[in-house]
Amino acid sequence: xKFLNFGVLSLFVIVTFAACASSGSVGTxxxxxxxSIFPVWYQSTGVxxxxxxxxxxxxxxxxxxxxxxxRAQKQARVNLEKSIAQxxxxxxxxxxxxxSTNVRNTDFIIILRTAHAxxxxxxxxxxxxxxxxxxxxxxxxxxxxxxxxxxxxxxKGFAGHPRYWGxxxxxxxxxxxxx
Numbered sequence: 600x601k602f603l604n605f606g607v608l609s610l611f612v613i614v615t616f617a618a619c620a621s622s623g624s625v626g627t628x629x630x631x632x633x634x635s636i637f638p639v640w641y642q643s644t645g646v647x648x649x650x651x652x653x654x655x656x657x658x659x660x661x662x663x664x665x666x667x668x669x670r671a672q673k674q675a676r677v678n679l680e681k682s683i684a685q686x687x688x689x690x691x692x693x694x695x696x697x698x699s700t701n702v703r704n705t706d707f708i709i710i711l712r713t714a715h716a717x718x719x720x721x722x723x724x725x726x727x728x729x730x731x732x733x734x735x736x737x738x739x740x741x742x743x744x745x746x747x748x749x750x751x752x753x754x755k756g757f758a759g760h761p762r763y764w765g766x767x768x769x770x771x772x773x774x775x776x777x778x
Contacts, residue, residue, distance in 0.1 A: 655679025667738030690772035714756020
């Protein structure tokens, strides 16, 4: 009877992974193809960017493979948002150093922080996998947001404050980072 229950549970887990695959690349791998447990797409730096998008990466450990993936995905979103927060703060700081008084206002800072906080929910799952190791699962995930989507998320955060958005989005730092 125990083996029958185990078989049914195993089949359920396999079907669950197949269902999850439609929202991104999701899987379980118990035997990595290289000496490293890390998938080839995983960036240990936690973030990366190219000319089209920004990505966040993370890994997490759990007794359940789906929990490991879910935790990794949540942390990847946090890593991406922190990176965008750092970039936007550098832009704000450069504007302040150049003499802008708007970017020193408390309401501008709050608006900016609220805007970049939305990156976590706007990013999309790109890839995820879990690997069985020594009786536990290590989940890996990457999330991504395109530069146009990121610009839109930030602009929505400045809704109702066109003067602030205009100054921020027309800066050289903004153009270099997000266009």
